[in-house]
Amino acid sequence: MRVWRPRSYREQMADRARRKPPSRVPDQEETAGPPRRAPIDPIAMMQRQVGNRVVGQLVQAMTVQRVKEGDGPTPEVGHVQQQLNVVGAVPRLAITGRFDDATTAAAKSFQRKLIAEGVKGVTENGVVDGVTHDQLGTRAPVVEISKRKVVVAGPGQSQADLDNPALGTHAALKVKDRGVAVKELQERLNNSGKAGKALTVDGRFGPLTDGALKLFQTSVPLPATGIADPTTWAKLETAGAATQGHVEFDWHEEVEGVKNVGTTASYDWKLSKTALTISLGIAFHKKSAGVDGRISQWLADIKEIWSTFKAVNQDDPKKLSMDIDFEAKRGAGHDVDVHHHDPKAKTKAQKAASRSNSGTWYTVDERRSMAPHEFGHLIGLADEYNRTEEHYRQVTGEEPNVGAFAGSEADATKMAADIKARLPLDDVVAAPVKASNDERWGAKLAAVVAPLSQGAFSRFVAQQYAKANGGASVYADIQAAFAAVSVPGFQGNLSASVTPFLYSNNGLMGNMVTTPEKGGGGAAAGAHEHPIEPRHVQPFVNILAREWALQNGKADKWTPERR
Numbered sequence: 090m091r092v093w094r095p096r097s098y099r100e101q102m103a104d105r106a107r108r109k110p111p112s113r114v115p116d117q118e119e120t121a122g123p124p125r126r127a128p129i130d131p132i133a134m135m136q137r138q139v140g141n142r143v144v145g146q147l148v149q150a151m152t153v154q155r156v157k158e159g160d161g162p163t164p165e166v167g168h169v170q171q172q173l174n175v176v177g178a179v180p181r182l183a184i185t186g187r188f189d190d191a192t193t194a195a196a197k198s199f200q201r202k203l204i205a206e207g208v209k210g211v212t213e214n215g216v217v218d219g220v221t222h223d224q225l226g227t228r229a230p231v232v233e234i235s236k237r238k239v240v241v242a243g244p245g246q247s248q249a250d251l252d253n254p255a256l257g258t259h260a261a262l263k264v265k266d267r268g269v270a271v272k273e274l275q276e277r278l279n280n281s282g283k284a285g286k287a288l289t290v291d292g293r294f295g296p297l298t299d300g301a302l303k304l305f306q307t308s309v310p311l312p313a314t315g316i317a318d319p320t321t322w323a324k325l326e327t328a329g330a331a332t333q334g335h336v337e338f339d340w341h342e343e344v345e346g347v348k349n350v351g352t353t354a355s356y357d358w359k360l361s362k363t364a365l366t367i368s369l370g371i372a373f374h375k376k377s378a379g380v381d382g383r384i385s386q387w388l389a390d391i392k393e394i395w396s397t398f399k400a401v402n403q404d405d406p407k408k409l410s411m412d413i414d415f416e417a418k419r420g421a422g423h424d425v426d427v428h429h430h431d432p433k434a435k436t437k438a439q440k441a442a443s444r445s446n447s448g449t450w451y452t453v454d455e456r457r458s459m460a461p462h463e464f465g466h467l468i469g470l471a472d473e474y475n476r477t478e479e480h481y482r483q484v485t486g487e488e489p490n491v492g493a494f495a496g497s498e499a500d501a502t503k504m505a506a507d508i509k510a511r512l513p514l515d516d517v518v519a520a521p522v523k524a525s526n527d528e529r530w531g532a533k534l535a536a537v538v539a540p541l542s543q544g545a546f547s548r549f550v551a552q553q554y555a556k557a558n559g560g561a562s563v564y565a566d567i568q569a570a571f572a573a574v575s576v577p578g579f580q581g582n583l584s585a586s587v588t589p590f591l592y593s594n595n596g597l598m599g600n601m602v603t604t605p606e607k608g609g610g611g612a613a614a615g616a617h618e619h620p621i622e623p624r625h626v627q628p629f630v631n632i633l634a635r636e637w638a639l640q641n642g643k644a645d646k647w648t649p650e651r652r
Contacts, residue, residue: 155218158193162186164238167491167545168231169217171240173199174488175229183552186494186545196221235595235620237490245486247598248628249340249351249471257319258338264315266294269357273334274298274317280329280639283308330639333359334632338469342484345475346568346587347578352447354469355422358632364412365400365633369467370422377429383452384419384427387460391417394461394597398623399652400630402637404645411633413626413649415464423467425450458597458620465598470625473594475584477564481592486624489592492544498553501546505554507537508563512570525575531582534567541589551590564590597621623649 156166167186174181178195193215200213200221210220217225229240251258262274272292278284284301302321303313309324317325336358341351356369373384395415402409430453431443443451445459447466466472471484478489511534518529541547554563564587571583593599597620626649634647 154222155216156188157216157218158188158190160188162494162496162545162549164491164494166192167494168238168240169196169225171488171491172225172229172231175240175242176225177202183548184489184491184545185549185552186491187549199225234487234622237595239490240488241486242482242488243486244627245624246483247471247485247625248469249342249354249484252339252341252351255319256338257322258336259317259319259322260335260337261319262294262317264294264296264299267292268335269333270335270337271298273331274302274325276331276333277325277329278302278305280331281305281325283328326635327639330636332361332636333357336469336632340469340471342471343477343480344472345578345584345591346477346564352466354467356468358629360633360636364414365629366414366416367468367629368416368418370420371417371467372421372424373419374424374426376426376432377452380427380429380452387450388417388419390457390460391415391464394458395464395621397621397652398626398649400626400633400647401650402645402647404643410650412652413629413633415468417460417464417467424448425463427452429453461621462597465625469628470598473596473599475588475591475593478592481594485594485596487594489548490544490594493542493547494545496546496549498549501550501553502557504537504541504550505557505563508534508550508554508567509558511537512566514570514574525577526580527574527576528581530574530576530580531571531586534570535582535585538586538589543589543591543593547589595620596625598625623651 154165154169156163156169160166163186166188167184169188170178170182170184170186170192173192173195174184176199178198180191182192182195196215196217197213200211200215203211203221203224204213208220208224211224231238231240233239234241260270262270269292271294272290274294275288275290275292275298278298278301279287279290284305286297286301288298288301299315302317303315305325305328306313306315306321309321309328311321311324334357335355337353337355339351339353341349344350356367359366359368373380375381375384392415396413398413399410400413425447426449428443428449428451430440430451434440434443441453443453445451445454445463447463450460450463473481473485476484481487481489514531514534516530516533518527541550551563554566555561558566567583567586567590571577571580571586576583599620630647630649634645637647638644
């Protein structure tokens, strides 16, 4: 057995010598002058002198965003421009990512407002830092939506404008009509307390329903026509609750510079104790063989991608919630032609690029988000791609995305001049020239614009164009040039030429690139991310909120959230 004993001093020194690293020849710099000490971290020195808390505050203050005239192009400057727009910049700032004189003027205007409000620590100098930066962050915070940092200006109006708002969202009903809309009418009459004896809710507009409707119209008062017209529906929706109904309206939008694009939206809704269900029928007209399997997949995609939200009662202590379910089924309703590809396409590339719309779906389009996107149109939701700034903000409620911002002032000035040089369109188009939409027009202009993508630099090009051309809009001038040769819209070169000067969102009702991770196809979304945003569902949550208020006498606030 070994017995432990303390090691002698000589033994310890011998061990240390064995562990000593090999010597090296010092260089000239090391041998000259006094020996150098290891540098001391200034932050560590301050921590020892004044304490961690004070140093932490100092470091935080040093990292506060500070931007001023001449800065950029950067995303940070773009976000400041978004914020200044939301707090009331007049005129609105172009989101160029460049802190120009207009941005300085807007910052000073905001600072004057803060000073008038009595906010301490503000100087009217046009520099965004300190209190100015904090106040912008409080009043117009930068948030992340679909993996983009953006400033939200308002709730948006995902549901498209009605062609004629006076017509409301109900079709006029009269004797002999049938369906869910009649059931809604009967329920509302029963619950109004102004229509006499309770009706059987059978969806048949017969003499009893006619008599009850006339009694209601007399009581409101309205002419007793026995026809449920828009004026009568407006009264019914505030007089009596319903658990089911039908919505129908014509809508329009402007996209890619083409006005009055739209369709008829219609769907049924049904409210249970646990869910609100939005459903519609689609009559698929098969124009190609072997498309049934794809149709079944489309219907499954719609349900899977849309039915991922719930409505939450924000005024309820327990945050009562109800699922929002969406479904499309085969049957009478919307008419959709189904082709393998565009029958007008001639080349393989053209066939592969067949572009679906709300009334024509192509099986060659393998994106899982195609059918859910077109379903959105059928329930009245607008596009969010290639919109003018005004329409983009109206639909999304968001400031335009900063987007691509790299590029010099010289590049922007030259691009603006090159665009102007191609207006009016100078293509040489040999006969015969089509009456409209000849695809040969605008090829030279499209080639000039090709390097641009949507974002800050394109807006800077637009600024330079306006500066050089008496305030003219490059977007409007390009549109006018194509219109002059009878190209009204949805032509390839026109689209390529105007798209960089428009605005697109990344949501499902936007560019359709992203689909849910579990759905596959396109670019997979990250965990807990989804391309449909809650605001897309808000119009349907509003139905639930309305009926809740009628049933319970409480105008509670209901909001959509992910399940």
